[in-house]
Amino acid sequence: MDAFKVLEIKKSVYEGNDKRAGALRSGLKKDGVFLLNLMSSPGSGKTTTVMRTIEALRGDMRIGVLEADIDSDVDARTVAESGTRVIQLHSGGMCHLTADMTRQGLEGLGTEGLDLVILENIGNLICTAEVDVGAAKSAMILSVPEGDDKPLKYPMMFERVDVLLINKIDAISFFNFDMEAVRERVTAMNPGIKIIPISAKTGEGVAEWADWIRSAVRDWKRA
Amino acid sequence: MVPPSIVSTGEVGSLHELSVVIEVVRTVEEFARENGVTRIDKLVLQIGELSSMIPQYIEDCFPCAVDGTSMVDTKLEIEILPGNGRCRSCGAMFNLVANKGICPECGVKDAEVISGKEFMIKEIVAC
Numbered sequence: 001m002d003a004f005k006v007l008e009i010k011k012s013v014y015e016g017n018d019k020r021a022g023a024l025r026s027g028l029k030k031d032g033v034f035l036l037n038l039m040s041s042p043g044s045g046k047t048t049t050v051m052r053t054i055e056a057l058r059g060d061m062r063i064g065v066l067e068a069d070i071d072s073d074v075d076a077r078t079v080a081e082s083g084t085r086v087i088q089l090h091s092g093g094m095c096h097l098t099a100d101m102t103r104q105g106l107e108g109l110g111t112e113g114l115d116l117v118i119l120e121n122i123g124n125l126i127c128t129a130e131v132d133v134g135a136a137k138s139a140m141i142l143s144v145p146e147g148d149d150k151p152l153k154y155p156m157m158f159e160r161v162d163v164l165l166i167n168k169i170d171a172i173s174f175f176n177f178d179m180e181a182v183r184e185r186v187t188a189m190n191p192g193i194k195i196i197p198i199s200a201k202t203g204e205g206v207a208e209w210a211d212w213i214r215s216a217v218r219d220w221k222r223a
Numbered sequence: 224m225v226p227p228s229i230v231s232t233g234e235v236g237s238l239h240e241l242s243v244v245i246e247v248v249r250t251v252e253e254f255a256r257e258n259g260v261t262r263i264d265k266l267v268l269q270i271g272e273l274s275s276m277i278p279q280y281i282e283d284c285f286p287c288a289v290d291g292t293s294m295v296d297t298k299l300e301i302e303i304l305p306g307n308g309r310c311r312s313c314g315a316m317f318n319l320v321a322n323k324g325i326c327p328e329c330g331v332k333d334a335e336v337i338s339g340k341e342f343m344i345k346e347i348v349a350c
C-alpha cells in the first residue's frame with residue numbers, strides 16, 4: 001500500500017470565486033463598463049425595473065443587459081424589444097451566478113462601447129447575496145407584497161447591497177407595509193445603504209433611481 | 224453560454240451547496256495538479272456552525288460534484304467549527320448556537336461573531 005500524505009490547503013472555499021470576481025471587476029474598470037448586479041426574489045419586479053431603467057437612461061449611456069433570471073428567454077426577449085443589447089444566461093437551474101458565469105455572459109454579450117451593464121440576477125434572495133460576481137455596485141428589490149419583515153428574515157442581502165429599491169409602492173394601500181419600519185431595520189444593518197421607493201409600473205421614483213446610477217457611474221469613473 | 228452540467232436533486236436547498244461544491248472540487252483539483260498529486264484519498268472540509276452551508280446537503284451532493292472528475296473515488300470528511308461570539312456588554316465568550324445568541328453571563332443579546340462563518344478546504348490526504 002502507498003504511504004498516505006496529508007497536504008494542507010487551508011483555503012476559503014470562496015477564495016477562488018472572489019479572486020475571479022476581483023479580476024473581472026478590474027478588467028471592467030479598465031474598459032469603462034459599469035456592472036450593476038440587480039437581485040431580488042422572483043416576481044419582485046427586476047425585469048420591469050430594468051425596462052424602466054433603460055428608458056430613463058437611454059439618452060445618457062449605452063446599456064447592455066445580462067439576463068439570468070429564468071431559464072426561458074422570455075425576459076431577454078422583453079428587454080431586446082427595447083432595442084437594448086441583451087443576452088440570456090442559461091444557468092441550468094443554479095441558484096446563483098458565479099464570477100466565471102458572469103464573465104462568460106459578458107463575453108457573449110460583447111461589452112465594447114457599453115457604459116453600463118445591468119445583470120438581472122437569478123430570482124433568489126439567499127445565495128445570490130453571498131457570491132461576488134465582480135459588479136461595481138449591487139442593488140436589490142424588495143417589493144411591497146413581500147412584506148416589511150423581509151429584512152429580518154434575510155439579513156445577509158440587506159447588509160451587503162448598495163441600494164435597496166422598494167418596488168410596487170403603487171400597491172402600498174393594499175398591504176400592511178410600514179415603510180418607516182423598513183428604513184429603520186435596513187439602516188441599522190447597513191448604515192451606508194441608499195433606499196429608494198419606486199413603482200416600476202407607474203414610474204414613480206424611477207428618476208431618483210436613474211440619478212443614483214448616473215452619479216454612481218460618474219464617481220466610479222473618477223475613482 | 225454553455226449551461227453548467229449539473230444534476231438536479233430536485234431540492235432547491237441543495238442546489239446552492241452543489242454549485243459551491245463543484246467550485247471546491249475545481250479548486251482541489253487545481254491544487255493537486257500544482258502539487259503533483261494524482262490520487263486524492265480524502266478531502267477534509269471545515270464548515271462553521273454559522274455558515275449558510277448545510278453539511279448534510281454537502282455530503283449529499285458530493286457524489287454529483289465529483290462525477291466525471293479525478294476525484295470520483297475521493298472520500299469526504301467534514302469538520303464542524305463552533306460558532307463563537309463575544310458579548311459586547313460584558314466581554315464573555317460563548318457559543319452562539321447553544322445559547323441562541325444570548326450571553327450566559329449577563330443575559331444580553333448583543334454578541335460579536337468571532338468564529339463560525341468559515342467554509343474552508345482544510346486538507347487532502349493523497350496516496
Ligand SMILES: Nc1nc2c(ncn2[C@@H]2O[C@H](COP(=O)(O)OP(=O)(O)O)[C@@H](O)[C@H]2O)c(=O)[nH]1
Nearest residue numbers: 042043044045046047048167168171199200201
Ligand atoms: N403593481 C405593480 N406591479 C409590478 C410592479 N413592478 C412589477 N410588477 C409586476 O410584478 C410581476 C413581476 O414582475 P417582473 O418584473 O417580471 O419581476 P422579476 O421576476 O423580478 O423579474 C409582473 O406581473 C409585473 O407586471 C410595480 O411597481 N407595481
Ligand SMILES: [Mg+2]
Nearest residue numbers: 046047069075
Ligand atoms: Mg425577471
Ligand SMILES: [Zn+2]
Nearest residue numbers: 310313326329
Ligand atoms: Zn454578557
